[in-house]
Amino acid sequence: MKTDKIKEQLRRTLRRDLWLALGPALLVIGAAFAVTFVFVKPAPPKTLVIATAQDEGGFRYFARRYQEILKKHGITLEIRPTKGSVTSVELLTQEDSGVDVAFVQSGATTGEKAPNVVSLGSLSYVPLWVFYRGEPVEDVRQLQGRRIAVGPAESGTRALALTILEANGVAKAPTELLPLERDAAIEQLKQGTLDAVFLVSPAETPAIKKLTAVPGIRLLSFTRAEAYARKFPYLSKHVLPRGVFDLAADVPERDVLLVAPTANLVARDSLHPALAYLLMRAASEVHGSAGMLDRTGEFPAPLEAGFPLSSEARRYYEAGVPLLQRYLPFWAANLVDRLWVMLVPIIAVVVPLARAVPAVFLWRVRSRIFRWYARLKEIELQLEENPGREMLEDMLRRLDEAEREVNRIPLPLSYAENLYYFREHIDVVRRRLTRRLSGAPEGKDAGIKATG
Numbered sequence: 115m116k117t118d119k120i121k122e123q124l125r126r127t128l129r130r131d132l133w134l135a136l137g138p139a140l141l142v143i144g145a146a147f148a149v150t151f152v153f154v155k156p157a158p159p160k161t162l163v164i165a166t167a168q169d170e171g172g173f174r175y176f177a178r179r180y181q182e183i184l185k186k187h188g189i190t191l192e193i194r195p196t197k198g199s200v201t202s203v204e205l206l207t208q209e210d211s212g213v214d215v216a217f218v219q220s221g222a223t224t225g226e227k228a229p230n231v232v233s234l235g236s237l238s239y240v241p242l243w244v245f246y247r248g249e250p251v252e253d254v255r256q257l258q259g260r261r262i263a264v265g266p267a268e269s270g271t272r273a274l275a276l277t278i279l280e281a282n283g284v285a286k287a288p289t290e291l292l293p294l295e296r297d298a299a300i301e302q303l304k305q306g307t308l309d310a311v312f313l314v315s316p317a318e319t320p321a322i323k324k325l326t327a328v329p330g331i332r333l334l335s336f337t338r339a340e341a342y343a344r345k346f347p348y349l350s351k352h353v354l355p356r357g358v359f360d361l362a363a364d365v366p367e368r369d370v371l372l373v374a375p376t377a378n379l380v381a382r383d384s385l386h387p388a389l390a391y392l393l394m395r396a397a398s399e400v401h402g403s404a405g406m407l408d409r410t411g412e413f414p415a416p417l418e419a420g421f422p423l424s425s426e427a428r429r430y431y432e433a434g435v436p437l438l439q440r441y442l443p444f445w446a447a448n449l450v451d452r453l454w455v456m457l458v459p460i461i462a463v464v465v466p467l468a469r470a471v472p473a474v475f476l477w478r479v480r481s482r483i484f485r486w487y488a489r490l491k492e493i494e495l496q497l498e499e500n501p502g503r504e505m506l507e508d509m510l511r512r513l514d515e516a517e518r519e520v521n522r523i524p525l526p527l528s529y530a531e532n533l534y535y536f537r538e539h540i541d542v543v544r545r546r547l548t549r550r551l552s553g554a555p556e557g558k559d560a561g562i563k564a565t566g
Contacts, residue, residue, distance in 0.1 A: 158386040161190045162393075165202035165216035168195050169296045170270055172316045173217040173377065176237070176400060183396040187443075189389070198269030199223065206231045206382055214385055215393065219270030219314060220348035220375040220419045221277065232383045232424035234394055235414035235431070236376035237401045241317060241352060242274055243372070244334035245303060245325055246310035251334055254278060259288040260309035263299035271296075274375060275312035277346065296321070304328060314375065317406035323359045326366055339371040347418045349373045352407050374407065378419040390426040391436055483532050487539075489516050494543055503551065510547045513540060 162184070166173045174193075181191040194213055196202045199222035205213040207228045219240060244254070251257065257279075264279070265271030272293065279285040294302065294311075300321065302308040315322055326333055336342060339351040354370040379397060381390065397414040404410040416423050416431045429436075493509050501509070517540050520533065 158189075158388045160188065161192060162214045162389060163192045163194050163212050165194045165196050165205045165213045167198045167202060167217070167219075167269065170198060170217075170219060170240075170314060172238075172240070172319065176217060176377070179400045180393070180396050183399060184392065187392060189392065196268070197266055198272070200270065200273060201268040203228050203231060203380070206380065213382075214389075215379060215381040218378050218380050218419075219274070220378055220417075221346065222270035222273045222375075223420065228421070230383050231380050231421050232385075232427075233416075233419045233421040234379040234381055234390060234424060234427045235397060236378050236417035236419055237397055238316065238377050238405065238413050239350065239352060239374040239407045240314050240377045241354075241372040241374040241407065242278070243313040243315060243322060243325075244310060245313070245331050246334060247303065247306060247330055247332070248309065250332060252337055254282045254334070254336075255284060257289070257310055258284050261290045261292060261307075263292045263294040263302070263308055263311040265299075265312060265314075266293050266295060270375070271312055271314040274314060278312075278342070278373075281345070300325060303331060306330075310334075317354065323365075326359055327363065333366055333370055335368070335370045336373050337371060339373050342373045348375050348420060350376075354406075358406065372407075376417055376419065378421075379414070380419070380421055381424070383424065385424075387426050390424060391430060391439060394427060394430045395435060395439070483520060483536050486516055486520050486536065490536075490539060490543060494546075497543070497546060497550065506547055506551050510544070510551070513544055513547065516540065 164177055164180070166177045168174055174195075177191070177193045181193065184191045194205070196205065196216075199216075199218040202213075202216035202218050203223045205211040206216055207230060215234070217237075220236070244257075246257065246260075262275075262279075264275035276285060276291075279289070279291070285291065292299075292308070294308075296313060296315075299308065299311040299313075303311045303325075313322070325331060336351075343349050343351045350373070352372045352374050354366065354372055356366060356369050357364050359365040379393060381393075394414060401408075401413040402411055414431075416427060489512070493513055496505070496509060517537065520536055520540075
């Protein structure tokens with residue numbers, strides 16, 4: 115029964131010592147991690163909203179492709195239809211719109227009107243097509259005074275058409291500019307109620323191929339395409355080769371010079387970096403193949419889009435996919451990227467404390483014995499003063515009392531050697547006291563040689 119009490123006392127004492135050594139260390143570690151956590155990047159949202167003009171640049175098709183790719187990485191891409199690139203950019207500038215990214219046409223608007231919008235890169239060339247009826251036209255200036263469909267008010271098509279027409283002095287009366295949707299404009303051109311229509315669409319669009327083969331409808335060749343590209347940096351010059359649409363029917367029947375803006379992926383400047391990289395990886399997968407006007411690997415690219423290139427996009431085009439995303443799933447790469455900063459408290463705090471805590475615990479255990487060495491040394495010093503028999507007997511009683519108290523000290527077995535060392539030292543002093551009481555001479559080596 116008494117043994118059980120001693121064991122229980124030992125366990126309580128050791129637990130107290132452990133917590134006294136470990137408690138302050140845990141508080142310091144907790145504080146270090148709490149401070150470091152402030153600098154941990156927030157997790158990316160699981161849902162993105164993309165604004166997409168329905169009749170511009172094949173954006174609707176691209177959005178569905180991105181949707182499929184992001185879904186594989188656990189990200190839901192919601193598609194928000196808009197009337198055009200201008201509207202899409204306006205939604206990005208509105209904090210409460212919920213729109214995170216958008217497909218827009220270069221030249222539709224500029225970063226000056228949307229300071230919080232950045233570009234993630236250009237995705238493809240989207241040519242400007244000018245179809246017309248009547249006698250051959252060699253230049254846009256010859257459209258003066260005609261009925262021309264230039265696209266809806268918020269569309270990138272209208273913005274580009276007005277830029278071209280105004281630069282040529284054709285936008286004013288008697289020219290009539292009509293804000294028709296693409297399908298309605300094409301139908302009226304076929305019926306002959308329109309003289310010309312401006313369309314911005316990929317060269318691979320079936321509607322473009324069909325329109326070039328309609329009798330009585332011609333495709334305008336921009337003979338001054340180089341001049342347009344020099345004057346408007348977001349435009350580039352391209353050649354549509356003769357017969358590329360239909361070799362058997364020789365459609366088109368001659369090389370056609372085109373000017374083309376680019377389709378671009380733009381985003382809020384607050385877009386999570388991990389999602390920015392994921393979107394650019396999707397862009398490489400969707401737009402990296404060759405097209406009628408694009409070469410393999412030409413897109414995505416950091417071309418002029420009217421918006422500043424984001425820092426993530428700049429790094430992506432210079433160095434490619436971040437290292438972690440090359441070898442880890444998206445969620446794992448993002449987790450590691452967010453939590454690497456936690457290495458700071460681990461290296462600076464946890465590692466040193468892992469060495470200090472056992473040392474503190476050892477000191478507390480040994481200190482229970484070491485403090486009795488002061489009593490032992492005090493008795494030994496008094497012995498050097500040649501005390502009388504009464505004093506010697508008192509010193510012997512105090513020595514026996516010290517030994518009893520030390521024997522009650524709860525110590526784990528791994529530290530029991532310190533207890534036995536102390537008892538040996540007590541025996542040394544006790545032998546000296548006993549010799550003095552018996553009147554026998556003391557040896558030269560009497561006394562405590564080591565007190566721990």
